[in-house]
Amino acid sequence: MNFDEAFDRLLGHEGGYSNHPSDPGQETMWGVTAKVARANGYLGDMRGLSREKAKQIYRDLYWAPIRADELPEGLRFDVFDAAVNSGVQQAVKWLQRVVGAAPDGVIGPATLRAVAQADALAPARYAGVRLQFMTDQPTWGAFGRGWTRRVAANLVRLEDAHA
Secondary structure (H helix, E strand, O other): OOHHHHHHHHHHHHOOEEOOOOOOOOOEEOOEEHHHHHHOOOOOOHHHOOHHHHHHHHHHHHHOOOOHHHOOHHHHHHHHHHHHHHOHHHHHHHHHHHHOOOOOOOOOHHHHHHHHOOOOOHHHHHHHHHHHHHHOOOOHHHHHHHHHHHHHHHHHHHHHHOO
């Protein structure tokens, strides 16, 4: 899966405009928070954030830092999706835990070596670690069902890829 495919799939999880009162990210468009949009040069109304600007933000702030192009196909989207949903450092620490690398939150040569040696169950373990973390979040009551569906959709995709 390349970035363009991952971005299109991610938007299936993120949707369009949202301003949920329980969301700590507050106002979002395409899953990009107003704070992140502003920090990346967008000053307009969030409903007007273009798909292309969101795509650039996702590539620069999430895809590139997790070195997605260097991750195995079975983990690439899951780590990207988790980085968007829970932050790059957290997503990388989960990956490092799953593959037995030091959990420093940065993908370097040691993490890439460990990932390359990971077994076929690593993506399922990644989903489990991610979901376990989410259940402890104070916003679980408001967003837990959606988060569970998000992770489940990733697992179904994983199963379909191995069928």
